[in-house]
Amino acid sequence: MSRKSSFNQEIIIKEDKSGPVDTKTPGRKRCPVAHQNILQATSKLLNEIGFSNLTIEGVAAHAGVGKTTIYRHWPNKASLVMDAFLAETAPQFPYPDTGSVIRDIREQMKLVIKVLNSPNGKTVATLIGASQTDKELAEAFRTRFLAVRRTESKAILKKGIERNEIPSNIDADVLLDTLYAPLYFRLLIKHAPLTEIFVDQLVNLITTGLNRTNLST
Amino acid sequence: MSRKSSFNQEIIIKEDKSGPVDTKTPGRKRCPVAHQNILQATSKLLNEIGFSNLTIEGVAAHAGVGKTTIYRHWPNKASLVMDAFLAETAPQFPYPDTGSVIRDIREQMKLVIKVLNSPNGKTVATLIGASQTDKELAEAFRTRFLAVRRTESKAILKKGIERNEIPSNIDADVLLDTLYAPLYFRLLIKHAPLTEIFVDQLVNLITTGLNRTNLST
Amino acid sequence: MSRKSSFNQEIIIKEDKSGPVDTKTPGRKRCPVAHQNILQATSKLLNEIGFSNLTIEGVAAHAGVGKTTIYRHWPNKASLVMDAFLAETAPQFPYPDTGSVIRDIREQMKLVIKVLNSPNGKTVATLIGASQTDKELAEAFRTRFLAVRRTESKAILKKGIERNEIPSNIDADVLLDTLYAPLYFRLLIKHAPLTEIFVDQLVNLITTGLNRTNLST
Amino acid sequence: MSRKSSFNQEIIIKEDKSGPVDTKTPGRKRCPVAHQNILQATSKLLNEIGFSNLTIEGVAAHAGVGKTTIYRHWPNKASLVMDAFLAETAPQFPYPDTGSVIRDIREQMKLVIKVLNSPNGKTVATLIGASQTDKELAEAFRTRFLAVRRTESKAILKKGIERNEIPSNIDADVLLDTLYAPLYFRLLIKHAPLTEIFVDQLVNLITTGLNRTNLST
DNA sequence: ACCTAAGCGAGACGGTACGTCAGGTCTTTCG
DNA sequence: CGAAAGACCTGACGTACCGTCTCGCTTAGGT
Numbered sequence: 001m002s003r004k005s006s007f008n009q010e011i012i013i014k015e016d017k018s019g020p021v022d023t024k025t026p027g028r029k030r031c032p033v034a035h036q037n038i039l040q041a042t043s044k045l046l047n048e049i050g051f052s053n054l055t056i057e058g059v060a061a062h063a064g065v066g067k068t069t070i071y072r073h074w075p076n077k078a079s080l081v082m083d084a085f086l087a088e089t090a091p092q093f094p095y096p097d098t099g100s101v102i103r104d105i106r107e108q109m110k111l112v113i114k115v116l117n118s119p120n121g122k123t124v125a126t127l128i129g130a131s132q133t134d135k136e137l138a139e140a141f142r143t144r145f146l147a148v149r150r151t152e153s154k155a156i157l158k159k160g161i162e163r164n165e166i167p168s169n170i171d172a173d174v175l176l177d178t179l180y181a182p183l184y185f186r187l188l189i190k191h192a193p194l195t196e197i198f199v200d201q202l203v204n205l206i207t208t209g210l211n212r213t214n215l216s217t
Numbered sequence: 218m219s220r221k222s223s224f225n226q227e228i229i230i231k232e233d234k235s236g237p238v239d240t241k242t243p244g245r246k247r248c249p250v251a252h253q254n255i256l257q258a259t260s261k262l263l264n265e266i267g268f269s270n271l272t273i274e275g276v277a278a279h280a281g282v283g284k285t286t287i288y289r290h291w292p293n294k295a296s297l298v299m300d301a302f303l304a305e306t307a308p309q310f311p312y313p314d315t316g317s318v319i320r321d322i323r324e325q326m327k328l329v330i331k332v333l334n335s336p337n338g339k340t341v342a343t344l345i346g347a348s349q350t351d352k353e354l355a356e357a358f359r360t361r362f363l364a365v366r367r368t369e370s371k372a373i374l375k376k377g378i379e380r381n382e383i384p385s386n387i388d389a390d391v392l393l394d395t396l397y398a399p400l401y402f403r404l405l406i407k408h409a410p411l412t413e414i415f416v417d418q419l420v421n422l423i424t425t426g427l428n429r430t431n432l433s434t
Numbered sequence: 435m436s437r438k439s440s441f442n443q444e445i446i447i448k449e450d451k452s453g454p455v456d457t458k459t460p461g462r463k464r465c466p467v468a469h470q471n472i473l474q475a476t477s478k479l480l481n482e483i484g485f486s487n488l489t490i491e492g493v494a495a496h497a498g499v500g501k502t503t504i505y506r507h508w509p510n511k512a513s514l515v516m517d518a519f520l521a522e523t524a525p526q527f528p529y530p531d532t533g534s535v536i537r538d539i540r541e542q543m544k545l546v547i548k549v550l551n552s553p554n555g556k557t558v559a560t561l562i563g564a565s566q567t568d569k570e571l572a573e574a575f576r577t578r579f580l581a582v583r584r585t586e587s588k589a590i591l592k593k594g595i596e597r598n599e600i601p602s603n604i605d606a607d608v609l610l611d612t613l614y615a616p617l618y619f620r621l622l623i624k625h626a627p628l629t630e631i632f633v634d635q636l637v638n639l640i641t642t643g644l645n646r647t648n649l650s651t
Numbered sequence: 652m653s654r655k656s657s658f659n660q661e662i663i664i665k666e667d668k669s670g671p672v673d674t675k676t677p678g679r680k681r682c683p684v685a686h687q688n689i690l691q692a693t694s695k696l697l698n699e700i701g702f703s704n705l706t707i708e709g710v711a712a713h714a715g716v717g718k719t720t721i722y723r724h725w726p727n728k729a730s731l732v733m734d735a736f737l738a739e740t741a742p743q744f745p746y747p748d749t750g751s752v753i754r755d756i757r758e759q760m761k762l763v764i765k766v767l768n769s770p771n772g773k774t775v776a777t778l779i780g781a782s783q784t785d786k787e788l789a790e791a792f793r794t795r796f797l798a799v800r801r802t803e804s805k806a807i808l809k810k811g812i813e814r815n816e817i818p819s820n821i822d823a824d825v826l827l828d829t830l831y832a833p834l835y836f837r838l839l840i841k842h843a844p845l846t847e848i849f850v851d852q853l854v855n856l857i858t859t860g861l862n863r864t865n866l867s868t
Numbered sequence: 869a870c871c872t873a874a875g876c877g878a879g880a881c882g883g884t885a886c887g888t889c890a891g892g893t894c895t896t897t898c899g
Numbered sequence: 900c901g902a903a904a905g906a907c908c909t910g911a912c913g914t915a916c917c918g919t920c921t922c923g924c925t926t927a928g929g930t
Contacts (some may be wrong), residue, residue: 005892007369023876025362025896025897025904026269026897026898026904026905026906027895027896027897027903027904027906028259028894028895028896028904028905028906028907029895029896029905030905030906030907031895031906031907034323034906034907034908037253039233039910041910051349051350052350052352053232055885055886056885056886057884057885058885062893064908064911065907065908066907066908066909067886067887067888067908067912068887068888068906068907068908068909069263069907069908070919071887071888072906072907075295076887080870080897102427117904120428125349126349126350128346128349128405128406129345129346129347129348129350130346130349131346131405131406132268132342132343132345132346132347132405133267133269133346135267138406139329141406142406142408146408147408167279167425170427171258171418172423173409174386174399174410174415174418174419174422175401175422175427177402177403177409177419178399178419178422180401180402181398181399181401181402181403182394182398182404184398184400184405185394185397185401186394186398187399188348188349188401188405189345189348189355189358189359189363190355190359190896191359191363191364192390192394193916195227198391201388201391202394202395205387205391205392205423205426206422206423206426206427206429206430207424207426207427208385208393208424208426209424209425209427209428210319210387210423210424210426211424211425211426212382242873242874242928243872243873243874243926243927243928243929244872244873244875244926244928245873245874245875245876245925245926245927245928246874246875246926246927246928247874247875248875248876248926251876251877252877252913272915272916272917273916273917273918274915274916274917275916277877281877282876282877283876283877283878283879284877284878284879284917284919284921285875285876285877285918285920286875286876286877288918288919289875291878293918298875336892424883449889449896451719455691459878459922459923460877460878460879460922460923460924461877461878461879461880461922461923462878462879462880462881462920462921462922463697463879463880463922464879464880465845465880465881465921465923466880468880468881468882484784485783485784486659486783486784487911488913489911490911490912490913491912492911493908493912494882498882499881499882500767500881500882500884500915501882501912501913502880502881502882502883502913502914502915503880503881503882505913505914506881508878511915536861540903548838553786559783560783560784562780562783562839562840563780563781563782563783563784564780564783565780565839565840566702566703566776566777566779566780566781566839567701567702567703567777567780572840572841575840576840576841576842580840580842581842587737601861604861605852606854607842607843608833608849609856609861610853611833611836611837611853612829612833612853612856612857614836615832615833615835615836615837616825616828616833618832618836618839619828619831619832619835619836621826622782622783622795622833622835622839623779623782623789623792623793623797624789625793625797625798625824626782626824626828632825635825636824636825636828636829639821639825639826639829639857639860640829640856640860641856641859641860641861641862642860642862643856643857643858643859643860643861643862644753644817644818644821644857644858644860644861645858645860670923685902704884706889706890706891707890707891707892708889708890708891715903716902716903717902717903717904717905718891718892718893718903718904718905719892719893719894719902719903719904719905720901720902720903722893723902727891727892765910804896
């Protein structure tokens with residue numbers, strides 16, 4: 001793993017694993033204070049001025065750090081922002097346990113839109129936006145943000161199948177895309193608001209299906 | 218309407234509305250050749266180097282045109298790109314008429330993924346990406362791309378309701394988001410491929426609903 | 435002559451010589467005010483902080499000008515400084531006319547050391563210093579500073595030969611090097627001061643010669 | 652004398668004065684190999700890429716040494732280069748003994764131009780150049796290079812006075828400047844070549860004097 | 869047939885941020 | 900404790916584009 005090649009680990013660890021290897025790492029250690037300062041300054045600026053107005057020079061100034069130090073830790077702006085974002089947003093979407101898996105999902109989706117409607121939502125949107133241009137950022141978003149959430153979601157779906165609330169022959173990714181993509185789509189396009197009612201309509205539609213939807217919305 | 222304020226009309230027409238008004242427009246007329254050259258150069262560069270590497274200076278050079286001429290016609294890069302994109306992509310998503318509205322939709326969605334899997338799909342993605350940063354571009358995307366398609370789609374849904382294939386109490390925007398958002402989500406995130414099978418699974422799920430999906434996928 | 439290749443002409447002339455050729459130079463003209471402001475700011479900074487502490491960014495800031503404008507006019511720091519230096523120092527070493535050529539030279543040399551002992555002298559020294567590294571600067575120094583002075587000096591020597599004050603078989607460059615090099619050497623090395631007495635000693639030595647120097651110093 | 656304040660001594664010796672004292676110098680001894688490697692790497696790089704392209708980092712890399720080690724031995728680039736230069740160039744300008752002091756000087760001057768025309772001459776030039784900016788380097792050049800040579804030269808002049816070849820009332824520094832400055836001037840300005848003929852012309856002029864030069868050049 | 873207002877290609881202008889380089893200092897680990 | 904490796908902050912570099920502003924044309928109504 002070359003020094004700057006990846007930002008898929010928040011801290012680049014000089015791998016030392018395995019046995020009595022020499023594991024020598026001469027030279028001064030990276031200052032964790034600088035690292036933290038940079039992440040915090042980035043988070044702050046992200047929320048204040050947004051991704052596209054955020055500059056490396058600005059972060060350096062706010063963090064009291066040389067530009068080079070930033071470039072030593074992250075290969076580009078996007079990866080820096082990704083780390084800052086995840087450090088702040090990681091553990092925000094827990095599934096409740098209401099007894100009904102469908103209801104658990106519905107409630108968790110309402111949690112999701114709460115975050116997406118907050119400043120963090122704007123950051124998610126700009127990160128997805130920047131991903132269209134930046135392959136590494138896109139990869140980081142998939143593996144460090146989306147995949148983590150999908151793993152949790154799939155556990156819930158498994159529970160739903162065990163309880164016979166969800167058919168066992170369903171493709172989990174298809175179902176999750178159908179449930180969550182509309183939320184992100186409205187986040188990104190802003191053609192309609194992200195409301196709890198929308199979540200209800202969505203879940204009703206998907207549970208009932210068009211063929212049987214002759215009831216309430 | 219100030220000269221540069223909007224790019225929601227492909228050609229900014231000096232309004233000469235009707236009647237015996239003086240309608241004076243002294244001076245040389247805008248050269249339509251330059252306009253076309255600029256759009257074509259933009260399309261070419263978009264496909265070759267992508268939205269974010271595209272610069273106004275580059276377009277000017279390729280079109281054999283002064284930068285000023287571009288700024289006289291469009292207020293910014295995003296609007297220029299939007300025009301170039303729509304000029305090339307506008308009429309690509311017709312609904313067939315198979316007798317069944319559900320089947321019409323399914324087939325049209327397969328058309329959509331064909332476009333999204335082409336170079337034009339990349340451009341759509343970068344435009345949505347850039348919209349996260351650029352409000353005017355976002356607005357243009359909603360009104361000039363999405364709204365146009367939604368209008369068509371709603372006409373189809375209306376036909377479906379009249380034919381009793383679709384429940385009348387459904388919210389059209391919710392349904393259309395549920396159908397199409399997963400396509401755009403996969404386009405943007407690339408966590409899974411955009412295949413015809415995916416379209417089939419998606420339509421099946423939405424028509425049947427989770428409660429009744431004990432059949433094939 | 436490419437746009438940036440040379441700084442041996444203070445103003446880069448778009449050559450148009452010869453006949454009724456079209457000689458078109460499209461585009462906005464270079465702003466002479468900016469040019470002058472830059473030169474003046476450079477002169478000022480040169481005298482205040484010296485050549486090696488002078489930065490392009492500093493000049494730009496002082497001149498109220500973008501860095502790019504400087505780079506558009508001069509290829510590098512050295513050439514800029516050369517221009518600024520010559521604009522300020524050009525006409526400073528006139529030969530008097532005392533009736534005796536030897537005395538004319540002696541007096542002019544005293545003028546030279548006056549300049550070399552002033553802040554301008556420091557600039558001369560740093561320019562010669564920087565020339566050791568920068569070929570273009572060296573060439574500019576030779577042709578735009580030294581050669582100009584040598585031309586004048588040779589005219590004086592010719593007059594001296596006509597008046598039989600100076601032997602006709604002398605090599606002008608050798609004589610001029612012998613007279614002036616010691617001044618520049620002391621300027622550069624600072625091992626001894628540049629005084630009028632030194633000039634007198636020097637001229638006495640060279641006129642009388644070692645073989646006959648049994649008189650005063 | 653603080654550890655790093657001066658580079659006027661080639662090797663900073665940890666004094667271990669006299670007697671059977673324990674002379675404790677705790678810790679690891681300075682590695683003389685490192686010292687030599689650094690000087691050699693510096694000399695090599697000086698001749699290859701010149702003074703101004705030479706970097707401390709480059710020297711460290713070539714010598715297989717940490718930057719800190721270099722800074723522990725020398726306070727800055729100029730002093731390092733000075734040491735490297737003198738280590739290689741020190742004993743190169745001996746005066747011959749031909750019987751005539753004037754002839755001794757003339758021959759030694761021809762030796763000098765030989766060195767000045769070699770790669771070492773380029774280094775001398777860049778050192779004088781860099782001295783214009785760097786006071787410590789200038790001082791080092793005066794005391795460690797020039798003064799050494801002047802001492803020898805003055806001994807020769809004294810011999811010349813004793814032999815009545817040179818007038819006793821001459822100022823040695825003035826004479827030496829008159830003799831040698833033209834050589835260095837041509838080295839630095841390159842407006843004319845450094846040839847043996849030039850040396851002859853120069854010595855002839857200074858010995859004979861303008862008033863009597865109606866003979867050979 | 870002439871004005872005159874606007875469009876045109878070209879390119880200079882004041883800026884901002886980029887990503888890199890080298891400087892000289894500080895810190896860690898090993899010998 | 901010295902030497903190596905290398906992270907640290909600083910400051911300037913030269914470049915790329917930005918969006919605006921002249922330049923010296925050309926074009927085409929309106930009088």
